Amino acid sequence: MKVEVLGCSGGMGAGEYTTCVRINDQLLIDAGSGLGTLSQSEMLKIQQVYLTHAHLDHVCFLPLLLDNLFEQLHSPLQVCALPEVIAVLKTHLFNWSIWPDFTTLPNTQSPVLEFVPVDRAYAVVAGVKQVSPIKAHHVVPACGYRIESDEGKVFCFSGDTSFDPQVVDAYDQLGSIDCLMLECAFPDRLQHIADQSRHLTPHSLAGFIRSLKKPPGALWITHLKPAFRDEIQAQLTQCKLPVDLKFLSSGDTFIL
Template sequence: MKIEILGCSGGMGKGEFTTCIRIDERLLIDAGSGLGEISQTEMLAIKQIFLTHAHLDHICFLPLLLDNLFELLESPIEVLALPETVEVLRKHIFNWQVWPDFSELPDKYQPALSYHPLSRVQPVETGDLTVFPIPARHVVPTCGYRVVSAEGKVFCFSGDTTYDEDVLQAYNQLGLINILMLECAFPDRLNTVAGHSKHLTPKRLLHFLQGLDQPPENLLITHMKPAFRAEIINELNNLDLPSTLHFLSSGDTFIL
């Protein structure tokens, strides 16, 4: 399994792109501004996009991708997401006011976009990968994803989340995680803001990891707000974390 971090920032700026993960060239998790970092040919290879939730930093380049490709596609790009996320896309994005409805373009019989609402408990088989939604706790309905290769290697992405006992219990049922990509949006001094917006801080992240029966082998830190990146890194480096730590940048690649 090849995991490419096209975008991983909690904000914008030179070299900072929002969340988009490409797996084995053809599958995306989220469609933030990192999606704009690949070529048209690479875009055409994308078959499925799994969305964690409907916040703009995670979907902003999906409309532009479809506008780029709609006359070139041989089959629709499948967008897989929680039913609540699909409903937001239908009502508030692809509604002919904010953006054309690509579930009807070029025509309703051969559209560029097909929606696939996900069950929270039903895995999706795609090629030699199996994708499982996993719980997250955010201000809107959100899920993370567990991706398992044919060889049994496991990559998990938290999505946007805060510490939550139900989320922790769900992770403790997953077994070994080879790579966990976990958000940490704010430094500890902004704990109140993190609580209201339902994101993690270093101390909240540590609390989560300490509750895991089996810590991940590798921990990738994502979704750091650019203004606080150095502060968050410093705070995390001063904690006794039980996993190999990596602070993500756009362009990072991992092989499982």
């Protein structure tokens, strides 16, 4: 399974792109500004987009993707998300005020966009056996995703979440995880802001990992706010977690 980190930043800046992960060329997890690094021909290969939640840094390039693909797709682009997330996108984004409602364009019989609740979604991408949601604890309805390849490799992405016993329980139910991509937005001195916005700091991330019955094989850190990158990296390195730790950069590609 090929995992490409098109964007993994918690903010913007030169070379910084927000969350978007491409799997086997055809599946996206989130549609942040990292999506804008793809060429038109690469965009045309996308079959499904799984969204973790409706915050702007995770969906901002979805409207532009649909605009690019308009009249070039033979079947609708599937956007899979929690029902609450789909409702927010319909009300606040694809509402004809911010952007057209692409579920009715060019007509309702063959639209360019199809929303699919994650509990009814199934992977249609070659090499991907299953995509299933994982509990997250954020300020809005949100989930992570577990992606299993045909070869049985398991990649999990937390989306935006805080350290919560129910989230730990959910990860403990998943069995072996080859690689976990986990957010860490703020340094420890901003724990109060992280708690308010339900994000992780190095301290709470370490608590999360140490609470798991079985740590993942590899831990990829994502969603660092650019202003705090060095501070977060130094604090997380000091935690000496019992995992293979990697700080992601936009453009990183891995084969699992």
